[in-house]
Amino acid sequence: MRPTNPLHEQPLGEAEARAFTRGGDGALDSALEETIVGEKPVFSGLIFDVDRISVALPSGAPAERDVVRHPGAVAVLAVTEDAEIYLVRQYRVALDRVTVEIPAGKLDPGEDPLCAARRELAEETGLEAASMARILTIATSVGFSDELIHLYLATGLTRGVAHPDEDEFLNVDVVPVADFVDAVLDGQVEDAKTVVGALALDAISRRLAPSGLADAALDEVIVEEAGEDEA
Numbered sequence: 595m596r597p598t599n600p601l602h603e604q605p606l607g608e609a610e611a612r613a614f615t616r617g618g619d620g621a622l623d624s625a626l627e628e629t630i631v632g633e634k635p636v637f638s639g640l641i642f643d644v645d646r647i648s649v650a651l652p653s654g655a656p657a658e659r660d661v662v663r664h665p666g667a668v669a670v671l672a673v674t675e676d677a678e679i680y681l682v683r684q685y686r687v688a689l690d691r692v693t694v695e696i697p698a699g700k701l702d703p704g705e706d707p708l709c710a711a712r713r714e715l716a717e718e719t720g721l722e723a724a725s726m727a728r729i730l731t732i733a734t735s736v737g738f739s740d741e742l743i744h745l746y747l748a749t750g751l752t753r754g755v756a757h758p759d760e761d762e763f764l765n766v767d768v769v770p771v772a773d774f775v776d777a778v779l780d781g782q783v784e785d786a787k788t789v790v791g792a793l794a795l796d797a798i799s800r801r802l803a804p805s806g807l808a809d810a811a812l813d814e815v816i817v818e819e820a821g822e823d824e825a
């Protein structure tokens with residue numbers, strides 16, 4: 595039999611219908627928390643470190659967790675007035691192939707994500723954006739990493755010259771947003787931030803245009819989103 599939440603008669607893990615509650619905001623969530631009792635570095639790398647964390651489970655039993663410590667990153671949905679999006683193609687050694695991604699990069703220590711988004715966009719594509727709106731943040735793999743990627747929508751684009759890092763080789767594509775979303779739904783794009791970005795862009799557009807991804811609607815959402823962020 596499952597243990598019962600001490601704050602409530604509900605057994606832990608039982609489903610209960612209710613309005614959405616953000617993680618950590620639920621009255622019963624404290625019964626789920628693990629207590630950190632120790633932490634030691636086990637790996638220090640070029641991009642991330644790994645810590646081994648000793649915890650006490652809600653039952654009091656001990657457990658160990660390996661956690662990848664990452665500085666965080668930004669990614670940019672750069673959308674033109676003609677509803678086209680900028681994509682970068684680059685070789686990724688982890689998968690041993692070229693992937694299609696939205697422009698992105700790691701945060702420098704202490705760097706503001708908005709500044710990083712503008713910097714990465716300019717470095718990888720040469721683009722400058724009149725408006726940058728933060729649309730959402732993703733935790734890329736909550737089971738073992740603290741990496742957060744902040745996604746921005748960049749509009750009002752003007753193009754200069756790209757200046758990627760010395761160890762960064764990439765090609766830049768410009769494709770219709772509708773084709774991009776189709777490619778994601780067709781399984782042709784596997785990069786997580788890029789998949790999320792495509793689906794978010796599509797969802798935002800559809801909320802304004804239930805009949806589909808209309809150029810006019812996309813323009814509207816861009817203006818609204820950008821306006822909110824600037825405020």
Ligand SMILES: [Mg+2]
Nearest residue numbers: 697698699718
């Ligand atoms: Mg990059």
